[in-house]
Amino acid sequence: MSEYAVLRAEEVPDFTGDAPGAFLGYGRSLGAEQLALNLRVLAPHTAHVAPGGDPTRGHSHRTIEEIYLVLAGEITIKLGDDVTTLGPRDAVRIPPETTRAVRNESDGEAAFLLVSTRVEDHKAESQWHERFWPG
Numbered sequence: 001m002s003e004y005a006v007l008r009a010e011e012v013p014d015f016t017g018d019a020p021g022a023f024l025g026y027g028r029s030l031g032a033e034q035l036a037l038n039l040r041v042l043a044p045h046t047a048h049v050a051p052g053g054d055p056t057r058g059h060s061h062r063t064i065e066e067i068y069l070v071l072a073g074e075i076t077i078k079l080g081d082d083v084t085t086l087g088p089r090d091a092v093r094i095p096p097e098t099t100r101a102v103r104n105e106s107d108g109e110a111a112f113l114l115v116s117t118r119v120e121d122h123k124a125e126s127q128w129h130e131r132f133w134p135g
Contacts, residue, residue: 005030012039019051021109027118038114042075042104058101058132061125066094066116068102073110077102078133086112101133 007030015023020043027037040048047055058078068077069091076085078101079094086092094100104110119125 017051020046032118034118036114036116036118039071039111040102040114041109041111042073042102043109044104044107046104048102054130055103056101056131056134058099058129060097060099060127060129061116062127063096064116064119064125065096066114068092068094069113069115071111071113073104073108074106075102075110075112076105099129099132103133 007026011029012024012026013029015025022039022041024039024041026032026039027035030037042048047053049055049057068075068086070086070088072088074085074087076083077092079092079098084092102112
């Protein structure tokens with residue numbers, strides 16, 4: 001018998017607390033040892049930040065690259081000094097140390113997958129950049 005894991009939608013942890021939208025963590029919940037897989041759902045006119053977080057703040061990762069794949073709606077992403085808009089099935093690869101911030105500037109909900117290698121201490125891997133994308 002194969003060793004696999006199934007995670008039902010109602011079992012996926014949501015890290016957004018009382019913030020609008022959802023930030024669902026799949027990889028660790030499935031027992032993945034090498035991959036991180038998260039689904040971010042952004043309500044209209046919100047930013048991809050922690051609950052109560054500063055929407056002008058960006059972040060980067062020291063050693064990991066990420067791929068963002070838009071599933072629905074439209075996101076606007078700032079990568080370094082560049083700003084671009086992505087729609088359904090558009091993807092972006094973000095190398096380590098690239099500062100980024102994501103917003104949903106549309107009137108509809110947006111959803112995107114975040115894929116990367118798994119790290120034990122995500123906070124130690126991350127760097128925060130204040131006032132990266134002023135509103």
